[in-house]
Amino acid sequence: MQNKLFVGNLSWGTTDESLLTLFSEIGEVVEAKVIVDKFKNRSKGFGFVTMATEELAQAAIDQLNGKEVDGRAINVSIAKPPREDGGFRNDRRGNDRGGRRDDFYR
Numbered sequence: 001m002q003n004k005l006f007v008g009n010l011s012w013g014t015t016d017e018s019l020l021t022l023f024s025e026i027g028e029v030v031e032a033k034v035i036v037d038k039f040k041n042r043s044k045g046f047g048f049v050t051m052a053t054e055e056l057a058q059a060a061i062d063q064l065n066g067k068e069v070d071g072r073a074i075n076v077s078i079a080k081p082p083r084e085d086g087g088f089r090n091d092r093r094g095n096d097r098g099g100r101r102d103d104f105y106r
Contacts, residue, residue, distance in 0.1 A: 003030075006079040008046045010034065011070035021088040022069060026060045028052035048079055077085055
């Protein structure tokens with residue numbers, strides 16, 4: 001297991017600071033980052049949190065996965081590393097294919 005978490009289904013108003021505050025209730029947070037759409041300058045609805053230890057990461061999953069935050073039930077899970085070939089980890093259909101972005105829609 002690792003201590004970097006994926007946090008999904010965040011509200012558009014979620015900030016790095018609010019994500020840090022939420023996870024700090026569990027224990028020491030090394031980093032909290034909401035991924036922001038550079039054109040709309042708002043949350044893309046997901047982010048990443050790095051907890052100080054694997055035990056704290058598991059506690060965060062146990063306590064926060066499914067918790068309602070800003071009217072949305074958030075998803076908390078272990079973050080998967082990016083693929084080395086630059087492809088997608090899993091597309092929306094559940095396929096695991098690498099390749100160019102236009103391959104995603106075929």
